[in-house]
Amino acid sequence: MKSETDAKVTTLKPKHRFDTIAIVTMISLMGLIVGAVSANLLSAPRVVEYSWQGKPIGAGDRGFSLTFDSPMDRDSVEANLQIDPDLPGKISWSGNTLFYTLTAPPQYGETYQVQLRGAKALRGEWGQESPRIESFQAELPTRDRIVAYLGTQGEEQGKIVLYNFTQDRRELLTPGDLTVVDFQPYPEGDRLLFSAIDSTLDDGNLDTLQLYTVTTGLNYTNAENPQPPGRIQRLLDASQYRNLKFDLSPDGNLIVVERVNRNNTQDTALWVIRDNQLPRSLGTQAVDFTITPDSQSVAVVQENGVSLLPLTPEAPSLEFYRNYQGILGFTPDTGEMLLLRVGANGTRSLALTDDPGETTPILQTLADIRNCEFDLMQPHLAYCFQIGGENQSPRQPLVAAINLKQGENLPFIGLSNYPEVILNMSPDGVALGFDQVVPQPNQPDQLEANLWILPTPNFRPNREPEIAPPERLFPGLNPVWIP
Numbered sequence: 001m002k003s004e005t006d007a008k009v010t011t012l013k014p015k016h017r018f019d020t021i022a023i024v025t026m027i028s029l030m031g032l033i034v035g036a037v038s039a040n041l042l043s044a045p046r047v048v049e050y051s052w053q054g055k056p057i058g059a060g061d062r063g064f065s066l067t068f069d070s071p072m073d074r075d076s077v078e079a080n081l082q083i084d085p086d087l088p089g090k091i092s093w094s095g096n097t098l099f100y101t102l103t104a105p106p107q108y109g110e111t112y113q114v115q116l117r118g119a120k121a122l123r124g125e126w127g128q129e130s131p132r133i134e135s136f137q138a139e140l141p142t143r144d145r146i147v148a149y150l151g152t153q154g155e156e157q158g159k160i161v162l163y164n165f166t167q168d169r170r171e172l173l174t175p176g177d178l179t180v181v182d183f184q185p186y187p188e189g190d191r192l193l194f195s196a197i198d199s200t201l202d203d204g205n206l207d208t209l210q211l212y213t214v215t216t217g218l219n220y221t222n223a224e225n226p227q228p229p230g231r232i233q234r235l236l237d238a239s240q241y242r243n244l245k246f247d248l249s250p251d252g253n254l255i256v257v258e259r260v261n262r263n264n265t266q267d268t269a270l271w272v273i274r275d276n277q278l279p280r281s282l283g284t285q286a287v288d289f290t291i292t293p294d295s296q297s298v299a300v301v302q303e304n305g306v307s308l309l310p311l312t313p314e315a316p317s318l319e320f321y322r323n324y325q326g327i328l329g330f331t332p333d334t335g336e337m338l339l340l341r342v343g344a345n346g347t348r349s350l351a352l353t354d355d356p357g358e359t360t361p362i363l364q365t366l367a368d369i370r371n372c373e374f375d376l377m378q379p380h381l382a383y384c385f386q387i388g389g390e391n392q393s394p395r396q397p398l399v400a401a402i403n404l405k406q407g408e409n410l411p412f413i414g415l416s417n418y419p420e421v422i423l424n425m426s427p428d429g430v431a432l433g434f435d436q437v438v439p440q441p442n443q444p445d446q447l448e449a450n451l452w453i454l455p456t457p458n459f460r461p462n463r464e465p466e467i468a469p470p471e472r473l474f475p476g477l478n479p480v481w482i483p
Helices: 004-042 074-080
Strands: 047-050 063-068 081-084 089-094 097-102 111-116 136-141 146-150 160-164 169-172 178-185 191-198 210-215 232-236 241-248 254-261 264-274 288-291 297-302 305-310 319-322 326-330 337-342 348-353 359-365 368-374 381-387 397-403 408-414 431-440 443-455 471-475 477-481
Touching (some): 047 136, 074 081, 146 178, 178 241, 178 477, 191 241, 210 241, 254 288, 264 297, 288 326, 297 326, 326 381, 348 368, 368 397, 443 477
Antiparallel strands (some): 063 097, 081 111, 111 136, 146 160, 178 191, 191 210, 210 232, 241 254, 254 264, 288 297, 297 305, 326 337, 337 348, 368 381, 397 408, 431 443, 443 471
């Protein structure tokens, strides 16, 4: 017969089993939780977003971002981020995202390697060592180095031609029935704006210039809907007005055209075309004009000075700079105008715009300065095409470097006796393009035109400048780099 004590023990055994199972289960769950937390704390952080992934970049791309999946030791990230070849820039942060802002344009036709290894996460929990990042590596291709020009020989004559230096490939963009006179690229390089004579018209000549666009086949920003090269669209005919000079805004949204009424030559004015809308007269005549870098105003040379006329509601109010006869360019960092004044004694004075209507003198020279392009790395340097100058033959065409800080004019390359050279700076700032036209001795009516490129000189303080000679490329006129 069982005792009372034995009976009590027997009735308690199921509860002990339940408690034991519960305790074991809780311990197991706690272990899993601790393990999961520990694994999470020790797992390698990762880059979860790279803003330039799969995108060929150009001069208009200002910087990229890297986003991490957890907080990072910022000093460790900055010390371990590598870009090869070197691509100068500065770093800033917002939360878990690093921003790398370029301080120099990327070199076209290059492929950079972006790499991050050995950077640490920001961890303080449980006294554990900060885990290292999962290695990140990405290729950063840039746009191809491409120049557009006017063909002068054979099947290229009178057409816009693209030459791709990166791929060593040439492509004709315009048809044979259009004789191109001038052109400018759109900012993304996908199209060109050009004026041309339609040879199918009975009276086809410069009085019948029409305005067109043509696709280049470069679809850097439109990969989802790529356009083939050579697709032509007419923007402006010449039925009622003659079309003369034109300018395309840097953002590609505005076109300013000088037009003359066929029935009344007194009706000559600048017209603006916005986003493919109907052209609208500005009611202003101009000796010369150019749209400002912010695409909001047009700088107009008139008889007694240079005016800044607003083109958009956001533009500054009208500005006027008295007694200047030319616009040589805009500084790349601040957008100030470099203005030209011609004195009664033949001297030329250069000045930079300051406050509205005010200027800062730069230099006086005997050189006939025609046009300028700015050094993108040293904005105080302008490379200018000029005729003659101090201690120079008065008819000698030259390329000179003008130091806007020191007021110095340093000619460094002599050219042939062709006075219509227009310099064009490459979008990455490494070379100037220009053409040279030379009359043929035995054929006075024939001209030989060739394209040239000139590497931008390396001017350093207290050192002799490093100047490479220009290189002749091939026959053509008016080389313009594609952005």
